[in-house]
Every structure is written in structure tokens, then in C-alpha cells.
Amino acid sequence: MTPAARIAAAIEVLDAVLAGEAAEKVLTGWARGHRFAGSGDRAAIRDHVFDALRCRRSCAWVGGADTGRGLMLGAVRLAGGAPEEMFTGARFAPAPVGADEGGESLEDAPEAVRLDMPDWLMPPMAESLGDDCTPVLEALRRRAPVFLRVNAAKAEVAEARAALAEEGVSTRPHPLAETALEVTENPRRVQGTRAYREGLVELQDAASQAVCAALPAGPGTRVLDYCAGGGGKALALAARGAEVVAHDADPRRMRDLPERARRAGVRIETVATEALPSAGRFDLVLCDAPCSGSGAWRRSPEAKWRLTPARLRELQEIQMDILLRSCDLVAPGGTLAYATCSLLAAENDRTVAAFRAAAPAWRLVDQRRWTPRDGGDGFYLAQLMRDETDPP
Template identity: 55%
Template sequence: MTPGARLQSAIEILDRILARQPAEQALTNWARGHRFAGSKDRAAIRDHVFDCIRCKRSFAHLGGRTDGRGLVLGLLRDAGTDPETLFTGEGYGPRKLAQDDMPDPAPMPRAVALDCPDWLLPELDRSLGANTDQVLLAMRHRAPVFLRVNEARATREQAAALLAADGIETRPVPLANTALEVTAQARRVRQSAAFADGLIELQDAASQAVIAALPDISGAKVLDYCAGGGGKALAMAARGADVTAHDADAARMKDLPERAARAGVQIACCARPEGVFDLVLADVPCSGSGAWRRAPEGKWALTPDRLAQLRTLQQEILAKAWAHVRPGGCLAYATCSLLDVENDLAVACFATTIGGRSPSNTLNLTPLDGGDGFFGSLIHKAI
């Protein structure tokens, strides 16, 4: 496909997404109807689409319109590319520019330039202070690809060497001693020997940092209360913990037994946890604001009502998880959120309800630290 044809495909997919079709579904449906498109074409189109979703407001301003065509025009203008060189109407590319394809002449408001919903910007200002603009500007770009080295099977140096043998370049990440950032050939990771042999898993560096900040869990009985796909459960098992994984939607854990087998660890999956544990991890449902580089649709779907619902749910989960913490044990609360109302304030609110216990080991990360935005804090239960 020509560069212009890729852009036209991105326009068509974006129009489906703007009509409320989920991005992954829109991309999959397009690929099924265009089987002639090669893997490089599909990857380039996917990148165009997600770049436009991340920067929907600023690209629409630069494109002078809010449909897929406007977003792609904004994508090019933001990159300093003259759209006339690609909007030629030739080779299945976008039609030539017209009068309604001109940029919005008005100054770009702050929330538009930062690609942030208007209602959310004050909340982010309260949470991030002087770093708000820098964080939101970082969120306009693709997230790096990070790997977690399986401590049970390899050192970071050994895993990096094995990846290099497959042509995959990496570098160590300071956030966690298990973290590698892929700097070249990221799309080869799942076909690598290191992945097949369970030496690595795809996992954000900040998520790894949350697990690294936990106390010594070697030999400890641990419950991952909101396990999802099980990335953190695997990381805790690699640190020597006896891990039980639970999720309100058990289907989310369907791949965990296979992943655990590949990693050489054992994890028990349960629909209803029983008894008490040395440590309970509650990585709760949240706004996902810290991970909007990876899942940008969530930024535009979040509403004040939905945020309020999430805050209530978080307190309910904390109460349920607390019941499974043994006397003298601890509860680890985590979110991939940038918002204080889901982080420090949520922990403080819960600590008050259980007798004013002070949280410890608090970790508050933003994309400026290198990974996703992530929060973690411990609450200890008295003996």
C-alpha cells in the first residue's frame, strides 16, 4: 500500500471509531475486509489510528474538522508534513484538499493542546500540580514497550543477551531491576526464544515498580484480588510468593494457567477466595488515566459520573480485600491512575474507616518517570 492509501484506510477506520465502534473491533473488521494488506501496512495503519485517538482534540483543531479526515490532516500537520503531498486522490489515497480542510484559525485552548477533556483538566491540575502540562504532553505519544524479566528463570542481563540474539534490542530501565525497554524490533518479542521459554513477559515498567516496592514476599501467602490477566500475579510468583489469583470476571484469567506454566511458576486461580493471606494486592478498577498512552479511548469515554462510580467501587473492593488480610499482614492498593481521588485520597478514606492506619511505601509514578502512571500504597493490619 502507498502512504496515501494507508492514510485513507486510517480515515475510514477512525470514522467507524467515532461512530462508537471499539478501536480494536474497527481495526479487526477492516483487516478482514482488506486481506491484501501486509503486516507492515496493518502496523502503520494501526499506529496512525492510535496516534489520532490520543491526540483527538488537537488534531481536530489542526485538521479543521472532527471526522477521520480531519484527524488525519491534524496528524500530518502536527508532524510538519504538508497534507497536499499525500491528499492527492491518487493511488487509493485521500481526495484532494478542499476549503473545509483548513485548520481552525482560533488559538488552541489549553485543554485542546493537551488533548484533555475540559472537565478533567482541573482534577489533573489538583493531582499533578506544576507537572500537569508535561505529563499530558507525554501522554500524547506512544508508550514504550517494556518487558519484565522472570526472576525465577533469568537475570536481566541474560534475558537481554538472548533477545539480542533474536535481533531485539533492549536497555535496562531504572524503575525496576526486572524491567527492560525494547528499543528495536518490538514486534518480534512474542516470536522470540526468550518469550517462548518464559524468561520474559510484556509488562509496563511502572507496574513492575509497584511489585518491586512490596515487602519481602518470598514464601508468603499472597492473594491477587483483582488479577485480570495475571501480570502482577506472575511477577509476585517469580519473587517466590505462594500466589492465589482472583478476579470478579474469571474469564479475564483464562490465559493465566498457560502463562504460569511457561514462566515455570504455580498460581492457583479461584472464583471466590477463602481464608486470610500475608499480603493481599488490590489493583482496582480505575480511570486508567495513567495508561492512556496505551488505551487512549478511555480518556474520551471517562465521565464525572463514571469516575464517581469507580471511586465507590474502589472502597467496596478495599473493604472486601481487607477481610482476607491476616493480623499482622498488609493490603497493597494499586491503580494505574494519575488522579488523587483514586490514589492518596482513596487510601486515606479507607484508612479512616478501619481506624486511621497510616499507609506506607507509597509510590506515585507518572509517565515522566519513564513508564505508565501508577500508584501503590501499603496498609498494615494490626496483630
Template identity: 55%
Template sequence: MTPGARVAAAIEVLDRICAGEPAEKALTNWARGARYAGSKDRAALRDHVFSVLRCWQSCAARGGGETGRALMLGALRDQGIDPDDLFTGDGHAPEPLTEAERVLGEPDAAAMRDLPEWLWERFQASLGADAEAAARALRTRAPIMLRVNLRRAARDEIIARLLDEGIVARPVGIAQSALHVIEGERRIAGSQCYSEGWIELQDGSSQAAMDAVEVPEGTRVLDYCAGGGGKVLALAARIEAAFFAHDAAPSRMRDLPARAARAGVKVRCVDRPEGRFDLVLCDAPCSGSGTWRRTPEAKWALTPDRLTELTEIQAQILADAAPLVTVGGQLVYATCSVLNEENQFIIESYSSNNPGWSLVGMQQWPISDEGDGFFLAQLRRDC
């Protein structure tokens, strides 16, 4: 496909999204009808679509509307690309610009934040002077981060092995196991390093948060909201302990046993946690506001009512998990959110209503070149 044809395909997919079709479904449906498209074409199309999703408001302002054509026009202008080079009408490229489309739109300050107006108020309340920087960061691509399985090899050794497979990665300071992939990210899943459990895809802030959790040798550890199991695997790579994983939707843990075996660690998946645990991790469902570079569609789907619903779920998860912690043990609460409602306010409310617990520590990681926005709080059960 030519660059112009890729833009035309992105316009088609964006029109489907504008009509209410989820982005991943729209991309999949397009690919099924375009057997001629190669892997590079599909990757380029995905990049176009996600660039628009991250910057919907500013793209609409620069392109003069919220159709697929207008949004792609705005996205190209945002990237400093002359639309006339791609809107040529030749072959499968989009038709040339009209006179009306040649009038340059200029987004105002609010549009350049690319956040719903009601959400911007929450960002300011939560992040203060850092709110503008966080909003700007969410307009960009997230870094591709790897966690080195330090049980298997040192970080420098893995860098060399990855390079042999055409993957360029560099160490970063956010976590001792973290690598930032600079080149060859689409080779990761098929690499020997991945298949043999030397690396896992995991955000840098998530790695740093798990490094911050103290896990004594020989204890019982429960990941109460395990999902795919990335965090319990990170903990298990650090220390010898008995690791258990639970999720309200057990199907989310479907791949965890195979991942654990590949990494050389033991994690037992349980439908109903039994007994007490020295550490219970609650990586609670949240808005994901710290990860919207990766899932930008969620930024526009979040509503005030949904945020309230999430905070109620988070409070209930803490209440349900707390009885599983032994006296002297820790209840660890985590989210990939940057909003106070899902972070500090949840912990403050729990602490004030449960006097038998002490706050051991609370940390927050910003949206950065090495990781997503992330929050971690550690509570100790005193009695």
C-alpha cells in the same frame, strides 16, 4: 499499500469511530475487508488511528473538524508532514486538499492538552505543577517494556538473547527486571525468550510497584483483582511463597495457569479465597488515566459519573478484601491512575474509617519514558 492509501484507510476507520464504533472493532472490520493489506500496512494504519486518538482535540483543531479526513489532516500537520504529499488523489490516496482545508488551524492551549475540560481540572488538582507534563506525555506513544524473569536468567543475558532474535532492548533504572524495547517489538510474541518464559510484557511502573511490595518467604499471598495475572507473576518471580489469584470475572484469568507454567512459578486460581493471607493485593479497576497512551479511547470515554462509580467500586473492593488479611499482614492497594479521587482519597477514607490499620507506605510513579502513571499504598492490619 502506498503511504497515501494507508492515510485513506485511516480516514475510513476514523469515520467509523466518529460514528460510534469502538476503535479495535473498527480496525478489525477494516482488516477483514482488506485482505490485500499486509502486516506492515495494518501496523501503519494502527499507528495513524492511535496517533489521532491520543491527540483528538488538537488534530481536530489543526484539521478543521472531527471527520476522519479532517482528523488525519490535523494529525499529519501535528507530525510535521506536508498533507499535500499524501492527499494527492492518485491511486487509492485521499483527494487533494480543498482551499478551505489549506487554511491552517491552530489549537489553543486547552486543545493542546488533549484532555476533556472537566478532566483537566482533576489533573490540576491531582498533579499540580506536573499536570501539563502529564497531559503532554499522554499525547505520545507508550514505551514497550519487558520484565525479565530473574528466576530464569540475568537481565544482561536476556538482552543478548533478544538481540539474537532481532529485538533490541536496553536496561532502565525504574525496576531491576525492566527492559525498554528499542527495536523489533513486533517480534516479541513469536520469540523464544517469550515462549520459554524468560520475559513478559509488563510496564516499568507496574514492575517497580511490585518490587516495592515486601513479600516474606513462605507466606500466603492473594492477588484479589488478578485479571491476566501480570502482577502476581512478578511477585512470584521474586520470592518463594504460596501464591493465589482471584478475580470477580474468572475468565480474565484464563491464560494465567499457562503463563505461570511458562515462567516456572506456581499460582493457584481460586473462585472463592479461603482462610487468611499475609498479603492481599488489590489492583483495583480504575480510570486507567496513567495508561491512556496505550488506551487513548478511554480518555474520551470517561465521564464524571463513571469516575464516581469507579471510586465506589474501589472502596468496596478494599472493604471486601480487608477481612482476608491476617493480623500483622498487609493490604496493598494499587491503580494505574494519576487521579487523587482513585488514589490518596480512597486510602485516606479507608484509614479514617478503619482504625485497626496503619499506613505503611504510599508511592506514586509519573507517566514517563520508562513507565505509566501508577499508584501504590500499603496498609498493615494491627488487630
């Protein structure tokens, strides 16, 4: 496909996404319907779509419209290109640029447009991030690196790096976690490598690994991953030798976990919600709660535009409910850990404060935050312990 044809395809996909469909689903459907497109074409179209979604407001401002075409016109202009060279109207290329498609200069745009944030989120972001607000929101406008976790249950860091390098995947260690590698060359090849297939490495964000590294887990520790989802954190904790039990309100989310655990050479038991009361108590209960995902909006930029104040309030209620239900599963002297990949205080400190107001026996013993400025996704982690004079 020509560069112009890829832009035309991105416009088509973006229009479907702006109409409410999920980007991944639309991209998969597009690829099925256009079998002639090679992997390079599909990757380029995907990059166009995600780049434009990350910078939706600035692209729309510069492109003159919040449509697939407006976003791609804006994206080409913001990248310093000349849209007239791509928007030619030739076969498979987008129609020529109209006189009314001039767009506006980003210099004259309001701050929320320049930072690609919905207006209503600017005050809570400023309150949550303080002096870091502008650089963090700027970081969310860029692509996220691809990170791997070296699976300590199977390999040393140097061994994993050498195995990946043999198949053309270059990496460098990342300071966020001892197990973290940032892929510097050929990220799309990772899943085809022997190192990945044999479980020497897993795909996991570096800050997500830092969250796991900060938790008290190791041989002899019994851990409940209460919101296990696909099991990224459960696998990281099991690799450190902990005995991990995985739970999720939606067990279908844990569907791939047995296969992932097998590949990683670790054992992870899953437990249904009804069976939790008889599962005993745990040294560590991790609640990696559902949240806005604002710390990961580089990877899931659609979520930035779909979040509403009502959904944020609903998430806060779910987070509180999860803490109240899971805290009784912590063994005496054990730790209750609350994590989100959110940058918003409303889902972080404030949820923990609300929980502590409702359950005052819980003391906050540690609280950490990571933002995309640290390299990985934005994360929050609070660790709480129960005052032993006030057992459950």
C-alpha cells in the same frame, strides 16, 4: 499500500472508533476485510490510528474537524507534512483537501486542546499533578515504550537480553525496576522470540514492575491478587518466589493465566469469589483496582475520551467496595496494598482516605506515585497495615 492509502484506511478506522467502536476490534476487522494488506501496512495504519487518538483534540483543531478525516489531516499537518501530497483523490488516496478544511493554528488553541485533555478533566488533573501537570499531560500525547520484565524464575537479566538480541530485539535496562527492559529495536518481534515463548521475559510496563518490586513478597509469603485480571502482577510476584492466589470478580479475565504461569515456570492458584472465605488469610492482599486507566492513556487513548464524571464516581465506589471486602483477608501483621494505574487523586489518595475513614484500624505505611515522566505508565501504590491492638 501507498502512504496515502494507509491514511485513507486510518480515516475509515477512526470514523468507526469515533462512532463508539473499540479501536482494537475495528483494526482487526479491517485487516480481515483487506487481506492484501501486509504486516507493515497494518502496523502503519495502527500507528496512525493510535497517534491520532492520543492527540485527538489537537489533530481535530488543526485538521478542522473531529472526524477521521479531520484527525488525519491534522496529524499530517502537526507532523510537518503537506496534506495536499497525500490527499490527492488518486486511487485509494483520500479526496483532495477542500477550501473549508484549513483548520486552525495550535498556537491559538486553548490549553486543554494543546494538551489533548477533555475540558472537565483539566481541574482534577491540575489538582492531582500540581507542577507536573503540563509535562505529564504532554507525555500522555506520545507513544509509550515497549517494556519487558525479565522472569527471575527462569533467567538473569543479561541472559534474557542476550537471547533477545540473538533474534534482533535490542533492549536496555530501565531504572524503574531491576527486572525492567525497554525494547529499543524491533518491539513487534518480541512475541515471536524464543525468549518470550520460553518464558524468559513477559510484556509488562516498567512502572507496573516497580509496583510489584515495592511489595513485601518473596519465598514463604502467601499473596492474594484480589483483582488479578490477566495476571501481570500475579506473575511478577510469583517470580519472586511468593505463593500467589489469583482472584477476579470476572474469572474470564484470568482465562490465560494458567498458560502464562506454565510458560513462566511458576505456580499460580486461582480462586472463585464464593471460595474466598475458606481460602485462609494472606500476608499480602493486593488490590490492583479497576480505574480510569489515566496513567496508561498512551496505550489506550480511546479511554481518555470515553471517561465521564459519572463513570469516575462509579469507579470510586467500586474501589472502596474492593478495599472493604478484601481487607478482612489480610492475616494479622500482613499488608493490604491498593494500586491503580490512575493519575487522579480521586482514585488514589482520596480513595485510601475514604477507606481509612471507614476502617480506622488501617494505617498507611507507604504511598508512592509514578507518572509517565518516569518512563512507564502512571501508577499509584498505597500499603496499609492493621493496628494489631484492633484485630478483625
